Amino acid sequence: MIRFEQVSVTYEGARAPALRDADFTVPEGELTLLVGPSGVGKSTLLGAVSGLVPHFTGGRLRGRVTVAGRDTRTHRPRELADVVGTVGQDPSAHFVTDVVEDELAYGMESLGLPPAVMRRRVEETLDLLGLNELRDRPLATLSGGQRQRVAIGSVLTPHPRVLVLDEPTSALDPGAAEEVLAVLQRLVHDLGTTVLMAEHRLERVVQYADRVLLLAAPGAAPVLGSPAEIMAVSPVHPPVVSLGRLAGWSPLPLSVRNARRLSPTLLTRLPPTPPATCPTPAPPAFEARGAGRSPAQPGAAGAARATAPHRTFWSRLRRTPAPATTPATDPAPLPAQVTHLTLRRARAEILRDITLTVTAGETVALMGRNGAGKSTLLATLAGTLAPTTGKVLVGGRTPHRTPPPEMIRRVALVPQDPRDLLYADTVAAECAAADADAGAAPGTCRALVTSLLPGVPDDTHPRDLSEGQRLVLALALVLTGGPALVLLDEPTRGLDYAAKARLVEILRALAADGHAIVLATHDVELAAELAHRVVILAGGEVVADGPTAEVVVSSPAFAPQVAKVLAPAHWLTVSQVASALSPHPEDHPA
Amino acid sequence: MTPLARGPRTVTTHAAAPGHQAPAGGGPGGAGEGSRVPAYDKRGLRGAPEARRGNALHAGAWWVWALGLATGASRTTNPLLLGLIVAVAGYVVAVRRTAAPWARSYGAFLRLGLVVIGLRLVFSTLLGSPVPGAHTLVTLPEVALPAWAQGIRLGGRVSAEQLVFAFYDGAKLAALLVCVGAANALANPARLLKSLPAALYEAGVAVVVAMTFAPNMVADVARLRTARRLRGRPTGGVKAVLQIGLPVLEGALERSVAVAASMDARGYGRTAQVPAAVRRTTSALTLGGLLGMCAGTYGLLAAQGAVFGLPVLLLGLALALAGLRLGGRRSLRTRYRPDRWGGRAWLVAGSGAAVAALLAYAAVTDPEGLRPGVVPLVAPALPLWPAAAILIGLLPALVAPVPPKEASSL
Incomplete structure (x- = not known):
């Protein structure tokens, strides 16, 4: 149907062809x-x-491409x-x-x-x-x-x-x-x-x-x-293939279903429960039934952190035995604290009665369908949107009332398209601007870029970087002010597995440094690798909030492949399984 | 089809016009809302049906109606009649507009009209007026101008007559603008383009794409301003605009390239071969026709040219139509569900034409009523039958399909 015969494509001004020696037939x-x-x-x-x-x-195409017998050389796209x-x-x-x-x-x-x-x-x-x-x-x-x-x-x-x-x-x-x-x-x-x-x-x-x-x-x-x-x-x-390669399965399973058939042999080689993923034993996850209709509830899992000073009318009606603890009064302000946040745009309630606390060193994944309010919640934390009712505190300040130069020392947000943050012509100019914006010592940002993104010369145009590099550059720019809270909106969109692995490493190091990280993501594998805690939003309300393993394993939509294969055991990632199989201790996620 | 489905007024004509269904006709456009009135409910059968894709009023009908009102407005300076025309247009817009973005343009045009009246008054005050007047309101200091500027006066006496005359004149222009605003608010511009002749289609697409770009660029500006805040920079000021400007333009350019690629890959611009002679004839006909239409329209709107205006306009129209028809041969395109010109469209367009014709007739038979004098200064009277003629313009409020609530704000 589609036939490539010795096709090479070279774009104008490019040194090497973008595509070389393509010769195949798509049936x-x-x-x-x-x-x-x-x-x-x-x-x-x-x-x-x-x-x-x-x-x-534009560019130069050598060879011949035919689609349904029509040569693309003689047929324009419209034909x-x-x-x-x-x-x-x-x-x-x-x-x-x-x-x-x-x-x-x-x-x-x-x-x-x-x-x-x-x-x-x-x-x-x-x-x-x-x-x-x-x-x-x-x-x-x-x-x-x-x-x-x-x-x-x-x-x-x-x-x-x-x-x-x-x-x-x-x-x-x-x-x-x-x-x-x-x-x-x-x-x-x-x-x-x-x-x-x-x-x-x-x-x-x-x-x-x-x-x-x-x-x-x-x-x-x-x-x-x-x-x-x-x-x-x-x-x-995909992870299921990594798991299959790790376990030495043959033929290699491509679907969760096939892998599950082969999984009993692997499970016998694994300890019955994965090593504890959370430093503190967390209570079981709260899950609302009939998502979307149930009112927002502070997750019982986060009860120690998610405080409920005055419980809502609905939660009293439902008599949920949520332990009402008083907020911990530690001297350092929490990276982020959201209480009964509601945000309306015209008539629509985008967020409804959200209560959420993020502590230092914690990584939280915000999940939920498109339009559930994830990006809006991040924008509220960054101060670009003002809450209609409720309170948001980031590093002890109200974000939307704090002037931007002060805010960037408390919170960093990388938007969905990192290009929005890049204005200058070269990496060096971006870094100098970031230092000036954050009031940091000259060279702070460049040092960050060098450590996160080694081997990028000063005079590179940000547009010439790959998607993954651009994301990391934007991250370095907003980290210059030394914020305690890092927010990322859909960071893995358009990233390949290598770029994703690199991002995971960087974010883990940041969390180990004591940064609090909140990711809004659809990528369940990323959440499984990184997050200590998963918060699921639906219709602007929190419907589940708890440790990653508890929340995602039972969910058909949000479970990573490894969890699906090895359910009901709480294994989440290939690296977790690998470290349990291999004798030498390896740093496993979370 | 179903004469009952229409108001009593419409029973006599075009009862079998296509594209008109009873409210519960279960047309293919039905999205299956459960709340539709059953066919045997009498309340549902009176009044106009709910607007759907299938029975939507032709956008051209709204324009004919609005231009009819505008032509009527151009025939009079009586502020009472002009106010009545604005009110009629406003009422129809209020009951028949959708929630679409362009539907809000009536208010904008109304404000523009007020600005026009204000400007006309200011100019009259500053520059004076040839209208003689006995009632001097105020005398401004007069600026002496050099000899070459003879005939222009700056400052000087301001009379009540002169201001009233300026107000009448400004009100006429304002009423014309408001009528255009009404058409803008009622007719979906994209659908209007669908009704364009095939030869004009490519120009139409450019306009449609441009229209979707404006909101996208506004969204881009908002997004980039937010992003500036994330870098810790102020979101206002000249510097911000300059820094945002380039990425916004870049984004718009990228998007236009993407749309162009998509249109190309979806077959935009596939054309048929036509002989060169046909192409040349087409150009000549179209150009000549458009010139004729311009001259004719000018004649109609100008006070003295009504005699030659209409024939020239019609001739120009015929030429242009022939040109467009010939030009359409090049295009292979077909149209998906264009608006149909049915009975209701005839009624809406006819009501506008009737207003225009009756006021033009009244301007000839009753010039004093339609053009109240300012010297001597008298209060304008409301000429009864021209006023009644304007009320015919309310017909669309009865016969045009009712837009569903929250039509496009879902």
């Missing part, structure tokens, strides 16, 4: 997953299928529009119109399909993707998962034979990602669509793949093979 009617570390040319390869590379991006549907990384950048129904019809209008056909296909696609309730909604009001589904729908309506997707689930919460993947699988199984998709979060997608196309390193030729074959050699692989 029809299968879901092919494109994997590889960042910067190996995955997006280039996808762009070459739709003809956007090189017609739109391939009826056979290839492309969805990029950011669905909102894909939208041309403003309403769901019009967006679905746009591609067909361009192709000149008769109105009756368009009408029928729009209705079919609305049903296929479960979008009927949203048909009249403006695109700007949709959530991330809904947008992704609309973007997929908008390229499906012309009935393309090939669908090309670049990281379709990386911005989505686990539930929404499942939704999108279910749709893709349905397309492959029921309609025979050929799907080629790149994704970093392999734990989400690898079990759906029929074939895997591996780009192992920059300049390496792509290798196509069955998922098990490729995963055995791939430098990027």
